[in-house]
Amino acid sequence: MSARDDGGVRKALVEAVPNLRAFGISLCGDVDRADDLVQETLVKAWNNLGSFQEGTNLKAWLFTILRNTYFSECRKLRREVKDSEGEYSARLSVHPEQLGHMDFADFKRALSQLSDDQREALVLVGAEGFSYEEVAEICGCAVGTVKSRVNRARARISELLNVGSAEEFGPEPSTEAVLTQS
Amino acid sequence: MAFEPSRSQTVTRNQSRRGALGRVAQLNGGRAGGPTGGVDMTETERNETGAGDRIRSADGATMDTAHGACMAADSGLEEKRSPMQTIKEMIAAPERAAASPTNDKDAAERSMPGVPATELPGHLGAPLRAIYGALVNEPVPDKFFHLLRELEAKEQEGKS
Numbered sequence: 001m002s003a004r005d006d007g008g009v010r011k012a013l014v015e016a017v018p019n020l021r022a023f024g025i026s027l028c029g030d031v032d033r034a035d036d037l038v039q040e041t042l043v044k045a046w047n048n049l050g051s052f053q054e055g056t057n058l059k060a061w062l063f064t065i066l067r068n069t070y071f072s073e074c075r076k077l078r079r080e081v082k083d084s085e086g087e088y089s090a091r092l093s094v095h096p097e098q099l100g101h102m103d104f105a106d107f108k109r110a111l112s113q114l115s116d117d118q119r120e121a122l123v124l125v126g127a128e129g130f131s132y133e134e135v136a137e138i139c140g141c142a143v144g145t146v147k148s149r150v151n152r153a154r155a156r157i158s159e160l161l162n163v164g165s166a167e168e169f170g171p172e173p174s175t176e177a178v179l180t181q182s
Numbered sequence: 183m184a185f186e187p188s189r190s191q192t193v194t195r196n197q198s199r200r201g202a203l204g205r206v207a208q209l210n211g212g213r214a215g216g217p218t219g220g221v222d223m224t225e226t227e228r229n230e231t232g233a234g235d236r237i238r239s240a241d242g243a244t245m246d247t248a249h250g251a252c253m254a255a256d257s258g259l260e261e262k263r264s265p266m267q268t269i270k271e272m273i274a275a276p277e278r279a280a281a282s283p284t285n286d287k288d289a290a291e292r293s294m295p296g297v298p299a300t301e302l303p304g305h306l307g308a309p310l311r312a313i314y315g316a317l318v319n320e321p322v323p324d325k326f327f328h329l330l331r332e333l334e335a336k337e338q339e340g341k342s
Contacts, residue, residue: 010330010334013330014326014327014330017322017326018318018319018320018322019318021317021318021320021322022314022317022318022320025317026314026317035323035325035326038326039325039326039329042326042329042330042333043329043333046330046333046337104309104312104313107309107310107313108313111310122302122310123310123314125302126302126306126307126310126311127310127311127314127315128314150302154302154303154306157306158306
């Protein structure tokens with residue numbers, strides 16, 4: 001889609017919002033803050049469309065803006081970005097009825113214990129489906145660095161979950177009973 | 183990391199009750215799942231056909247999008263299978279991952295520009311995509327659409 005087509009630009013930005021929100025939430029752990037990030041991203045993108053290279057990946061460009069906005073804010077606020085088991089996890093709002101599966105909660109907890117760069121790489125590659133090259137552009141690092149972060153994230157999560165096979169990652173009997181009824 | 187974030191927006195009751203796992207169960211039962219409407223195509227099929235997902239704002243208005251697939255659909259859910267069977271298949275056995283041409287280590291080495299990177303092993307990739315997919319499928323607050331309309335209006339005013 002041509003970025004110079006105004007109607008197309010607006011549509012492209014609208015299409016990107018859900019994924020931008022999800023990525024923002026994965027970065028900062030808070031819906032309100034993520035929404036602020038997305039709004040800032042949309043404004044910056046709109047005001048800087050002239051710098052966007054037509055024919056390149058608009059979604060990746062938007063992700064880059066959001067990511068840079070987030071880390072700039074963190075530097076300004078001098079926040080501790082990496083969460084060991086404190087602030088980030090404390091912002092988790094887990095509604096019991098939404099969990100449905102204790103292992104998913106464990107997975108989320110394990111994700112929160114990754115470093116920001118590892119979690120970011122894992123989400124962009126494993127969830128958003130960007131290529132390593134695209135993620136390298138978004139994160140401003142080498143492709144090898146992205147691969148290394150993904151590999152370390154994968155190893156770390158496996159270690160935290162102590163998961164070596166699918167059989168070890170299964171539902172609690174009570175959850176299974178609920179699911180089979182739904 | 184808040185794949186179950188703190189939130190102040192109102193979400194629909196059904197959304198708040200189901201969460202990521204419930205989304206999987208909905209899709210498996212063939213019922214519409216959130217804004218994606220129970221998509222049962224793989225991401226490749228969707229891209230090839232140009233079919234799009236729909237995003238839904240909090241007021242129920244829908245907009246067509248072409249954003250990424252509902253993650254659970256990638257795991258090859260079929261109708262009339264028990265939710266637990268589906269979930270177990272999502273968290274695929276290592277042998278499936280090893281047999282798959284997209285073995286994570288090998289595929290990482292084969293990653294090509296513009297080609298999506300290899301999938302993670304099933305027991306990691308599937309829950310990650312399910313959780314992330316639930317976030318993507320959340321209703322989008324109207325404020326983003328209002329913002330874009332405002333930006334567009336200001337630009338039009340500037341031009342006139």
